[in-house]
Amino acid sequence: MKKTFTRIGVVLLGLFVVAQFFRPERINPPTDPAASVRNYKGIPPEVISKMEAVCFDCHSNETHWPWYSNVTPVNYLIVNDVNSGRRRMNFSEWGNYSPGKVHSLLDNIYDQVYNHEMPLPKYRLLHPAARLTDAEVKMICDWASGEQDRLDQQAEMKSETSDQQKVPHDSTGTKK
Ligand code: HEC
Numbered sequence: 001m002k003k004t005f006t007r008i009g010v011v012l013l014g015l016f017v018v019a020q021f022f023r024p025e026r027i028n029p030p031t032d033p034a035a036s037v038r039n040y041k042g043i044p045p046e047v048i049s050k051m052e053a054v055c056f057d058c059h060s061n062e063t064h065w066p067w068y069s070n071v072t073p074v075n076y077l078i079v080n081d082v083n084s085g086r087r088r089m090n091f092s093e094w095g096n097y098s099p100g101k102v103h104s105l106l107d108n109i110y111d112q113v114y115n116h117e118m119p120l121p122k123y124r125l126l127h128p129a130a131r132l133t134d135a136e137v138k139m140i141c142d143w144a145s146g147e148q149d150r151l152d153q154q155a156e157m158k159s160e161t162s163d164q165q166k167v168p169h170d171s172t173g174t175k176k
Contacts, residue, residue: 016072019072019073020071020072022072023070023072023075024075024076024079024080025079026063026065026069026075026079026082028061028062028063029061030061031061031092031093032095034095035092035093035094035095035096036060036091036092036094036095037051037091037092037094037095039095040094040095042147042150043143043147044139044143046139047139047140047143050132050136050139050140051091051140053129053130054119054127054129054130054132055091055118055119056091057082057123058081058082058085058086058119058120058123059085059086059088059089059090059091060086060090060091060092061086061090061092061093062092063082065078066078066126081120081123089105089108089109099151099154099155102151103148103151103152106144106145106147106148106151107144107148109140109144110141110144110145110148113132113137113140113141113144114137114141116132116137119132
C-alpha cells in the first residue's frame with residue numbers, strides 16, 4: 001500500500017515538473033498613460049491610490065504578477081482572471097470609453113464594491129490589504145455615485161442646448 005502511494009506521488013511530481021513547460025503568456029500591453037483613469041476629471045487621489053492597490057492587478061494593463069503566477073497550473077487561473085477583468089473594464093483604457101460606457105461602469109463599480117463582490121474573494125484571501133474597510137467602500141461608492149450624477153447633469157445640459165437649437169426662434173422672441 002505504502003509503495004502504491006509513493007508511486008502515485010512520483011507520477012504526480014513528474015506531471016507537475018512537465019507541466020512547468022506549459023505557461024500562459026503574462027503580458028502588460030503598452031498603453032497611452034493619458035487614457036488612464038488617473039487623468040479622469042475630478043477623481044480624488046485617495047480613490048485612485050486605493051483602486052491602484054486593489055483593482056489594478058485585474059483591471060488595468062499594469063498588473064503586478066506575483067511569484068506564484070509563474071507556477072503551472074495557478075498561472076492559468078490568474079491569467080484568465082486578468083484577461084476577463086481587463087475585457088470587462090480596463091482602468092488603463094478609461095479615457096477611451098464613451099460617457100455612456102463610463103456611466104454603466106460606474107454603476108457596476110458601485111454595486112460590486114458595495115456588495116463586497118470586488119475585489120474577487122480569492123484575491124482578498126491572498127492580499128489582506130485588499131479587504132476594504134467600510135470607510136474605503138464608502139469612499140469608492142461615493143465617488144462612483146457622485147460621478148454618475150455629474151454625467152447625468154452633463155447629458156441633460158447637452159440635450160437642453162440641442163433642443164434650443166432645434167426650436168426656431170424669431171428675433172423678437174414672440175410666437176407668430
Ligand atoms: C483578481 C482579479 C480582480 C480584482 C482584483 C478585481 N476584479 Fe473586478 N472583475 C474581475 C473579473 C474576472 C471580472 C469579470 C467577471 C465576470 O465576467 O463575471 C470582473 C468584473 C468587474 C466589474 C464588472 C464590469 C462590467 O461592467 O462588465 C466591475 C465593475 C469590477 N470588476 C470592479 C472591480 C473593482 C472596483 C475592483 C477593485 C475594488 C475590482 N473589480 C477588483 C476580476 C477582478
